[in-house]
Amino acid sequence: MTEEQENPWHILSQRSVYDNPWIGVTEYNVINPSGGKGIYGKVHFKNIAIGVLVIDAEQHTYLIGQYRFVIDAYSWEIPEGGCPAGSDPLESAKRELLEEAGLEASQWRELLRMHLSNSVSDELAIVYLAADLVQKTPQPEDTEQLAIKRLPLQEAFAMVENGGITDAISVAAFQKAALMLERGLPLFFPNGKNQ
Known part of the structure; x- marks a missing residue:
């Protein structure tokens, strides 16, 4: 894996904010690729x-x-x-x-x-x-x-x-x-x- 293919995101914590039989939504507290703290939401399809x-x-x-x-x-x-x-x-x-x-x-x-x-x-x-x-x-x-x-x-x-x-x-x-x-x-x- 080359350096640019490595994951630059760091997850500090995560929590489920919504879930049903088809999708789940998770909110992550992250350190982004530039080093700043932030949040990221992910919709997971089942x-x-x-x-x-x-x-x-x-x-x-x-x-x-x-x-x-x-x-x-x-x-x-x-x-x-x-x-x-x-x-x-x-x-x-x-x-x-x-x-x-x-x-x-x-x-x-x-x-x-x-x-x-x-x-x-x-x-x-x-x-x-x-x-x-x-x-x-x-x-x-x-x-x-x-x-x-x-x-x-x-x-x-x-x-x-x-x-x-x-x-x-x-x-x-x-x-x-x-x-x-x-x-x-x-x-x-x-x-x-x-x-």
């Missing part, structure tokens, strides 16, 4: 965020629309959900795809991992690509009022570019897929080497 970028045989994708309480706005997103601690992220992705879009996929590939807001949160997201689809019946949770939109993949890329999609997981997933396609890289491995 689930891994899961996203599924779906691509069907006609190069269409699926978006889920829902009103998001925290931002007080409607949002179009790839199918998303949570993976409880100790659970298999891929199995959680399969569950979320069926619940939200009513789809089952036989091809899966991990597309990316990302930290969503690493200045205040430790939330990790894992995004998968899914293909070879079978349509089933969506099974949304009681708290979800969802709309499903099937559209060409290129239209979803355009929605990211023009601000029609602002969800961070969805933006990153579509940008990564667009970059791979632009570079001529396969979204899925041949010969069954996918997950």
Whole structure:
């Protein structure tokens, strides 16, 4: 580990200030990298965020629309959900795809991992690509009022570019897929080497 990679923060004390089944908030008394005393708040997520970028045989994708309480706005997103601690992220992705879009996929590939807001949160997201689809019946949770939109993949890329999609997981997933396609890289491995 190089000197710049070593942790320059020193924790003097910490206390839990909020906790529920999904998140916990901890306040730390710290000595910051410049040597001054201060506080730092951390939001700990108890689930891994899961996203599924779906691509069907006609190069269409699926978006889920829902009103998001925290931002007080409607949002179009790839199918998303949570993976409880100790659970298999891929199995959680399969569950979320069926619940939200009513789809089952036989091809899966991990597309990316990302930290969503690493200045205040430790939330990790894992995004998968899914293909070879079978349509089933969506099974949304009681708290979800969802709309499903099937559209060409290129239209979803355009929605990211023009601000029609602002969800961070969805933006990153579509940008990564667009970059791979632009570079001529396969979204899925041949010969069954996918997950």
